[in-house]
Structures are given as structure tokens and as C-alpha cells.
Amino acid sequence: PKTIYLKDYQVPDYLVDSTDLHFELEPKATLVKSQLSVRRNHEAGEGLPPLLLDGVDLELISVAVDGSILPPASYQETPEGLILTVEKPEFLLEIYNRINPEDNTSLEGLYLSNDMYCTQCEAEGFRKITFYPDRPDVMSKFTTTIVSSKILPVLLSNGNEIDRGYCEDGRHFVTWEDPFAKPAYLFALVAGNLEHRDDTFTTVSGREVKLRIYTEEKNIGKCDHAMRSLKKAMRWDEEMYGREYDLDIFMVVAVDHFNMGAMENKGLNIFNSACVLASPETATDSAFQRIESIVGHEYFHNWSGNRVTCRDWFQLSLKEGFTVFRDAEFSADLNSRAVKRIEDVSLLRTSQFAEDAGPMAHPIRPESYMEISNFYTLTVYEKGAEVVRMIHTLLGQERFRRGSDLYFERHDGCAVTCEDFIVAMEDANQVDLAQFRRWYSQAGTPVLVVSDDFDQSKGIYTLNIRQTCPPTPDQEEKLPFHIPVKIGLLDGNGHDRILSDEGSTEEILEVRNVEQNFEFNGIKEKPLPSLLRGFSAPVKVRYSYTEKQLIFLMRNDSDTFNRWDASQRLAFMALSNIQQDYRDGKALQVSSELIEAYRNVLKSRILDPALVAEILTLPSEQSIAEMYDSVDAGAIVAAREFLSETLANTLAPELKEKYLELNVVKPYDPNAKDIAGRSLKNICLSYLAVAEKDDALDLLEKQFDMAENMTDSAAALRGLINHGDAIQAEAAIQSFYQHWQGDTQVVELWLGLQSSSSRYGSLENIRTLMEHPAFELKNPNKVRAVIGGFANRNFKQFHKEDGSGYKFIAEQVVALDKLNPQIAARLVIPITRWRKYTGNLSDKMKNALQDVLNSGTLSKDVFEVVNKSLI
Ligand code: B3K
Ligand code: ZN
Numbered sequence: 001p002k003t004i005y006l007k008d009y010q011v012p013d014y015l016v017d018s019t020d021l022h023f024e025l026e027p028k029a030t031l032v033k034s035q036l037s038v039r040r041n042h043e044a045g046e047g048l049p050p051l052l053l054d055g056v057d058l059e060l061i062s063v064a065v066d067g068s069i070l071p072p073a074s075y076q077e078t079p080e081g082l083i084l085t086v087e088k089p090e091f092l093l094e095i096y097n098r099i100n101p102e103d104n105t106s107l108e109g110l111y112l113s114n115d116m117y118c119t120q121c122e123a124e125g126f127r128k129i130t131f132y133p134d135r136p137d138v139m140s141k142f143t144t145t146i147v148s149s150k151i152l153p154v155l156l157s158n159g160n161e162i163d164r165g166y167c168e169d170g171r172h173f174v175t176w177e178d179p180f181a182k183p184a185y186l187f188a189l190v191a192g193n194l195e196h197r198d199d200t201f202t203t204v205s206g207r208e209v210k211l212r213i214y215t216e217e218k219n220i221g222k223c224d225h226a227m228r229s230l231k232k233a234m235r236w237d238e239e240m241y242g243r244e245y246d247l248d249i250f251m252v253v254a255v256d257h258f259n260m261g262a263m264e265n266k267g268l269n270i271f272n273s274a275c276v277l278a279s280p281e282t283a284t285d286s287a288f289q290r291i292e293s294i295v296g297h298e299y300f301h302n303w304s305g306n307r308v309t310c311r312d313w314f315q316l317s318l319k320e321g322f323t324v325f326r327d328a329e330f331s332a333d334l335n336s337r338a339v340k341r342i343e344d345v346s347l348l349r350t351s352q353f354a355e356d357a358g359p360m361a362h363p364i365r366p367e368s369y370m371e372i373s374n375f376y377t378l379t380v381y382e383k384g385a386e387v388v389r390m391i392h393t394l395l396g397q398e399r400f401r402r403g404s405d406l407y408f409e410r411h412d413g414c415a416v417t418c419e420d421f422i423v424a425m426e427d428a429n430q431v432d433l434a435q436f437r438r439w440y441s442q443a444g445t446p447v448l449v450v451s452d453d454f455d456q457s458k459g460i461y462t463l464n465i466r467q468t469c470p471p472t473p474d475q476e477e478k479l480p481f482h483i484p485v486k487i488g489l490l491d492g493n494g495h496d497r498i499l500s501d502e503g504s505t506e507e508i509l510e511v512r513n514v515e516q517n518f519e520f521n522g523i524k525e526k527p528l529p530s531l532l533r534g535f536s537a538p539v540k541v542r543y544s545y546t547e548k549q550l551i552f553l554m555r556n557d558s559d560t561f562n563r564w565d566a567s568q569r570l571a572f573m574a575l576s577n578i579q580q581d582y583r584d585g586k587a588l589q590v591s592s593e594l595i596e597a598y599r600n601v602l603k604s605r606i607l608d609p610a611l612v613a614e615i616l617t618l619p620s621e622q623s624i625a626e627m628y629d630s631v632d633a634g635a636i637v638a639a640r641e642f643l644s645e646t647l648a649n650t651l652a653p654e655l656k657e658k659y660l661e662l663n664v665v666k667p668y669d670p671n672a673k674d675i676a677g678r679s680l681k682n683i684c685l686s687y688l689a690v691a692e693k694d695d696a697l698d699l700l701e702k703q704f705d706m707a708e709n710m711t712d713s714a715a716a717l718r719g720l721i722n723h724g725d726a727i728q729a730e731a732a733i734q735s736f737y738q739h740w741q742g743d744t745q746v747v748e749l750w751l752g753l754q755s756s757s758s759r760y761g762s763l764e765n766i767r768t769l770m771e772h773p774a775f776e777l778k779n780p781n782k783v784r785a786v787i788g789g790f791a792n793r794n795f796k797q798f799h800k801e802d803g804s805g806y807k808f809i810a811e812q813v814v815a816l817d818k819l820n821p822q823i824a825a826r827l828v829i830p831i832t833r834w835r836k837y838t839g840n841l842s843d844k845m846k847n848a849l850q851d852v853l854n855s856g857t858l859s860k861d862v863f864e865v866v867n868k869s870l871i
């Protein structure tokens with residue numbers, strides 16, 4: 001497969017002013033007619049070069065120009081598309097082709113999910129529907145007519161419905177018109193036997209918009225939360241960004257077979273069912289929160305992505321980084337800001353830092369790719385959002401808003417670049433972000449080494465910050481970044497010192513050099529620094545805190561995020577020591593200071609229960625592994641188990657007291673306060689189960705039987721799977737399934753709880769699960785639940801000494817690659833990190849990768865990932 005480079009970008013030779021599509025739906029032979037008004041793009045130069053149309057897996061029937069069928073000599077069909085010689089500056093191109101939605105298991109282009117037709121076109125799926133210049137800088141006005149038998153009553157596409165009726169043969173049709181020019185990746189079509197839930201939203205200028213969520217009939221009762229979230233998102237975008245919705249209708253459709261979370265198609269968002277459907281009985285708190293944020297995310301794309309789109313796919317972070325930043329702020333405003341930040345940073349540290357340190361590391365604006373689907377990454381999304389957040393931090397809310405207003409105004413209706421975004425921020429505020437731009441072009445996670453010095457006689461406290469960034473593929477040397485480091489200085493009583501004449505207690509240090517000193521005057525005693533408050537930059541900070549200092553920060557830091565961060569540093573310190581003792585064959589131990597610190601947190605009446613829950617949650621094995629250049633998987637498992645057992649055993653009385661205090665019956669509501677209560681309660685329950693003392697199992701059984709919401713029910717099931725005796729665990733698994741087998745989302749949760757269980761999710765049980773009628777290799781959610789749960793959330797079983805886990809993943813990747821390359825390429829990632837593991841594991845992982853490479857013809861998707869990790 002060939003590599004595509006950003007530096008080779010050229011403007012399109014031809015533009016398409018309008019696109020008129022006509023579909024006659026048949027499972028195995030859907031007929032597509034497309035009429036394109038094509039025009040030479042004068043910006044591209046002189047002359048009339050051939051017209052290149054992308055097309056993959058299409059059966060071409062005919063091509064006509066201005067009404068006459070083209071002779072075969074005027075066009076050439078290749079595996080990638082069509083090359084046409086027309087030699088007119090403007091013409092009407094008519095193409096007939098056939099496609100086979102039923103056999104399309106890649107879930108890209110037009111496919112069937114259950115009995116419903118749906119599409120996924122981003123990034124390059126439209127070329128699997130018809131021949132087209134499938135690139136985001138070709139924007140066109142679409143009209144779409146869908147013809148089908150009446151078995152499929154609902155026929156949807158983008159924009160507004162402008163016609164409907166019956167054909168002579170008894171079929172029916174609907175025509176949709178989208179008044180906004182858009183790239184083909186935002187095209188969508190849905191046809192099925194669907195019900196809908198309706199609501200309305202009155203925009204700030206008084207227009208009434210119809211809101212409609214479509215699902216299969218059995219799920220119609222699970223739309224309320226998404227609808228409420230949508231209305232909140234619409235209002236929030238008006239208030240925070242001045243962005244109003246622009247069509248008469250906004251539709252959302254839930255689909256069971258979907259490669260990712262959701263898709264922002266203009267006026268017709270398509271959602272993975274798991275990211276839109278919820279009810280208290282069937283969805284956990286985290287599902288409720290996920291839905292709110294994804295509904296927001298896709299809605300926000302209407303401006304950051306659709307009205308202003310990307311020029312090419314290297315610019316993906318332009319829309320994704322910005323939109324993730326927008327959705328994170330939306331969730332923070334609606335729920336607990338600190339908890340949202342903690343969750344996002346945990347994800348970034350665990351998974352994005354690993355990506356930045358691995359073989360696929362790339363800047364948020366990549367410079368090359370083989371398969372663009374492989375670049376829908378945590379780097380482009382989450383680190384991209386952190387980069388936008390840093391701009392927000394450097395400019396402040398008001399000036400950031402000025403920049404975003406200018407960006408939307410200047411580029412409305414255009415396909416633009418990350419550079420255009422930065423320039424808008426600069427122009428609106430007369431600032432210079434020249435050095436800041438390196439965040440877009442350099443990969444890797446910068447490391448800040450911080451040391452300090454206090455000159456008592458002069459009253460000067462100095463922070464010394466040195467920055468480095470490890471080499472990444474194709475980038476040996478890095479230039480220094482421009483990094484906003486938000487700090488506070490704590491005095492001996494734990495109070496923030498005043499740092500400026502205006503009385504502020506925080507300062508944003510702008511680090512620009514490889515090494516820099518920051519001085520603070522008029523200081524009488526040596527303060528304790530609180531560094532990188534709120535995680536003001538996506539970097540690693542090294543400062544040699546003592547255990548005592550960390551406990552002090554945990555108790556006193558006025559920055560909630562940093563209180564949690566201090567607890568994480570403390571846990572990592574303990575986990576490192578335990579690992580060392582484990583390797584040295586010594587008795588394992590945990591300091592009594594650490595235990596007391598946890599006891600204080602647990603007993604605190606002042607701390608927000610949400611924060612208590614976050615502090616009590618030990619770092620996952622995966623995030624512990626991320627801390628080391630050389631990972632000893634066995635030691636990590638042993639250390640984490642020991643720390644968790646020690647805390648559970650010593651704090652059992654307090655844990656039980658807290659559990660009983662929080663275990664109150666009240667109607668379910670997914671608000672931040674109640675969610676916090678449930679999460680703390682369930683953390684306590686899981687520790688009690690670890691301690692396996694007294695009546696922990698009775699408490700689990702009781703909660704399992706009595707739970708009135710899925711959060712509590714799933715927590716109890718997890719506890720029984722991990723800690724009940726074999727009979728109890730099996731009985732709980734079976735009864736849960738009996739009860740919920742008709743509910744796809746709950747069944748997915750049930751699969752995931754088993755596969756991620758370090759005790760129950762042995763490879764043997766994973767294989768058994770894959771034989772279960774609820775499992776389906778063609779359904780990405782099921783694959784993610786079972787195989788992904790094993791590889792990504794079951795560290796102990798996956799990294800078993802014998803390498804069986806790696807071999808299994810290799811085998812599944814090869815099988816899946818034939819069905820769904822995008823999903824296969826995601827699944828292979830856990831074994832691409834072989835360089836980091838110690839001992840035999842490294843070789844075994846590498847061999848498994850090699851097996852994939854040797855298995856025969858691979859998709860571009862899997863080939864790119866595997867090949868780059870073996871180089
Ligand atoms: N833009 C889509 C992602 C499409 C991924 C295609 N492989 C969802 C989102 O980020 O909102
Ligand atoms: Zn997005």
C-alpha cells in the first residue's frame with residue numbers, strides 16, 4: 001500500500017456544484033444513480049486534466065456526459081476508481097452503479113444492520129457507494145431520492161424532506177435536499193422499520209426545530225436521556241459559542257452495528273446504539289454520561305466540522321480536537337468539572353501517552369498515512385483537545401471566544417486547515433502563536449523536570465523547569481514547546497500564597513525554552529509547589545515530592561485536580577516500591593502513612609464524594625505500565641493486588657460504614673451528586689469484596705438482588721464474578737443473562753464484565769464466550785466487549801507468561817481483518833507495544849505480530865499498524 005503525504009496536497013482539479021443521488025434499495029443489488037454538475041477548478045491551473053473519481057467495490061453500469069453515454073475509450077476503471085477524459089470545463093456527469101449492502105461487513109459505505117440500511121462515509125466510505133471525488137475539500141449541494149419497498153417505511157437522508165410518493169410498481173420514495181454544501185463524508189442514508197421520539201427546540205432567534213430520534217420499536221423507551229442531552233447541547237452552543245442550529249429538523253438514528261461511537265452527518269446523526277439508548281434499569285451512570293457527551297459532541301460538529309470542515313484528512317484534529325474540547329467543557333458545565341477533568345486526564349495518561357510512546361506515534365496533525373482510519377486516534381482527538389485547551393488557557397475565555405467567533409465567521413462554508421484555526425486565534429487577539437504551532441507538528445509527550453531553590457536571605461523562591469521530548473518515529477530531535485504551566489505555592493498551613501499585586505494565588509508560567517527559571521519574591525518560608533494545576537498541558541511533570549509532601553497536597557491543595565493527582569503520585573510511589581520488593585523476593589509492604597492518608601480521605605466529611613471515589617480508585621495496571629520504559633507485567637499485577645488487598649483489609653470497618661451510609665433507596669437520577677454517591681458506594685463494595693471479610697458476599701448478593709438501577713446491579717455482578725465462589729459467580733452470570741437477554745446494551749455490558757475479569761476472564765472462558773449465542777463477530781460492540789475487554793482491560797490474563805493471550809489476539813485479528821479491517825486494526829494495538837515488555841513476554845508478543853504479518857494478504861489498515869510496529 002502507498003503512503004500519502006501532507007506535503008503533496010493539491011487543490012482539486014474539478015469541483016462538484018451539485019450532487020443528485022437516486023437509490024433503489026435491494027439487499028444484494030442496490031442501484032445508485034448519481035448526477036454531478038462538474039466544473040473545472042481554476043485555482044488548480046490551466047488546461048483540462050483527466051477527472052479522477054474514487055470508487056471501491058462498485059459495479060459500474062454506465063457513465064454519461066451531458067446526456068451521452070461515454071464510449072469505453074474515454075474512461076479507465078482501476079481498483080481505486082475511474083479516470084475520465086472529458087475535455088470540457090463544465091458538464092453534467094451521470095453515473096449508474098450497483099452495490100451490495102448485505103455483504104458489506106466493513107460497516108463503511110452502505111450496509112445493513114439487522115434489517116436496516118445505513119451508511120458510514122467518514123473518512124473515505126462514500127467511494128464505496130458511488131464514483132465520486134471523495135475528498136473533504138470538494139463540497140457540494142446534495143439532493144437524495146431513496147426508493148424502496150414499503151417494508152421499509154422510514155427513508156432518511158440529510159437536510160429537509162422535499163417530496164414523497166409512490167412509484168408505479170408499488171414501491172415508495174422520499175426526496176431530501178440539503179441546502180448546505182458539504183463534503184461527501186457527511187452524506188448519510190437510513191432506511192428501515194423504525195419508530196421515532198419527537199421533541200422541538202426553539203433557537204435563540206426564535207426558529208422552531210423539530211428533533212427526532214429513530215430506533216427499533218423495542219428501544220423507543222430508551223430515548224429520553226439522549227433527547228434531553230440534545231436540547232442541552234443546542235442551548236449550550238448558543239450560549240457559549242453563539243452557534244445556532246441551521247436546518248428545520250435534526251435527526252438521530254440508533255444503529256446496532258457501528259464501527260465507532262457516532263457520526264455527525266449533516267442533520268442526520270447516526271449513533272452506535274450503545275451511545276444513545278439508555279434507561280435507568282438498563283444503563284449505568286457512565287453510560288448516561290457517555291451518551292450526554294457524545295450527543296453533545298456530534299451536535300457541536302454541526303459548526304466545528306460541518307459548517308467549517310477540513311481541507312484534507314491530515315487536518316482531522318481541526319474538527320476533532322476542537323469538538324472534543326467543546327464536548328468536555330459541555331460535560332464539565334453540566335456535571336462535576338473536577339471529575340470530568342480527572343476522567344479525561346486518566347484516559348490521556350493511560351492510552352494517549354502510550355500511543356505517543358509507541359510505534360504509531362504521530363503529531364496531532366500527522367504528516368503521512370497509509371490508511372486514514374488508523375488516525376482516528378487518542379492523539380488526534382484527546383491530545384488535540386488538550387492543544388485547543390492550552391490555547392484557551394493562554395488566551396483566557398473571552399479572547400478564546402473572540403478567536404472562535406472569527407474562525408467561524410471567516411471560514412463558514414469552507415474546508416480549512418489547523419493553520420487557519422491558529423491564525424484566527426492570533427488575528428482576533430493580536431498574539432503570536434508561532435512557537436505554539438509545534439504542538440501540531442511534533443509527536444511525543446514532553447517531560448518537564450522541575451526543581452526548586454529557596455534563598456532565605458533574599459526571600460526568593462525559584463522554580464527551574466527543563467523540558468525534553470523523547471524521539472518518535474521519523475522525529476529524532478524536537479524543538480522546545482510553548483507550554484502553559486499553571487502553578488500555585490502552598491505555605492506551611494496549606495494555604496495558597498498570593499503571587500501578584502492583584503492578589504492572585506495562581507500563575508500561568510509560559511515555558512518556552514529548554515531550560516527556564518521562574519522567580520518569586522518576598523517569600524519568607526520555602527513553599528510547596530502545586531504544579532500543572534488542572535493539567536494545564538499534556539506533559540509529564542517530574543518533581544521529587546516526598547511521601548509526606550504528597551499527603552500534604554492531598555489534604556490541602558486548593559486545586560481539586562491536583563489533590564487527586566497527588567494521590568496518584570502517592571499510589572505510583574507505593575506501587576513502584578512494592579514491585580521492587582516483589583522482584584527482590586522481599587516481604588511486600590505498604591507504609592502506614594499511606595494507609596492513614598486513604599483512611600482520612602474515606603472518612604472526610606468535607607471532600608466531594610466524587611473526588612473520594614476517584615482517589616480510592618487505584619490506577620489501572622495499564623496506566624501503571626505506562627509509567628515505565630520497561631514493563632514487568634507480573635510485578636505490576638502483584639503490586640496492584642497487594643496494595644488493593646492491604647487497603648481493603650485495613651480499612652474494612654470504614655469501608656463498610658461508608659457503604660451502609662450511602663446505600664439508600666431513592667429514585668434513580670443521573671445527576672452529578674447521585675452519581676458520586678453511587679460511585680463511592682460501589683468502590684467501597686468492591687474493596688469489601690476484595691477483603692472477603694464478614695458478610696461482603698452477602699452485601700454483594702443483596703445488592704445484586706435488590707438493585708433498581710444498572711449501576712448498582714452491574715457493580716454487584718462485577719463483585720460476584722471477581723470474588724464470589726465459583727457457584728455464586730456462575731449463578732449470578734446466568735441469572736443476569738436470563739433476565740436481560742432481550743436487551744442488546746445490557747448483554748454487551750454482561751459480556752464485558754466477564755471478559756475483563758482477572759479471575760473469570762481466562763482465555764478458555766473468553767473462547768467459551770465467543771461460542772455464546774449473544775456473541776457475533778460481525779458486531780463491533782460485541783468484539784470490543786469480549787476480545788477488546790480481554791486485551792485492554794484484563795491485564796493479568798492477557799499478559800499470561802505463556803503468551804497464549806497474544807497468540808489469541810493475532811488469530812482474531814487475522815479472522816476479523818477479512819470482515820472488518822477497521823476493527824481488526826484497533827484490536828491489534830495491544831500487541832504492538834512489545835518493545836516495552838520485559839523477558840519472554842516481549843518476544844512472544846513480537847512473534848504474534850509476526851504471525852499476523854505472515855498470515856497472507858492483509859488490509860491496508862492492519863498492514864500499516866503491524867508493519868510500523870515491527871520496523
Ligand atoms: N467523525 C466521526 C468519526 C468517524 C471515524 C471514521 N473511521 C465521529 C466523531 O468523531 O464525531
Ligand atoms: Zn468528532
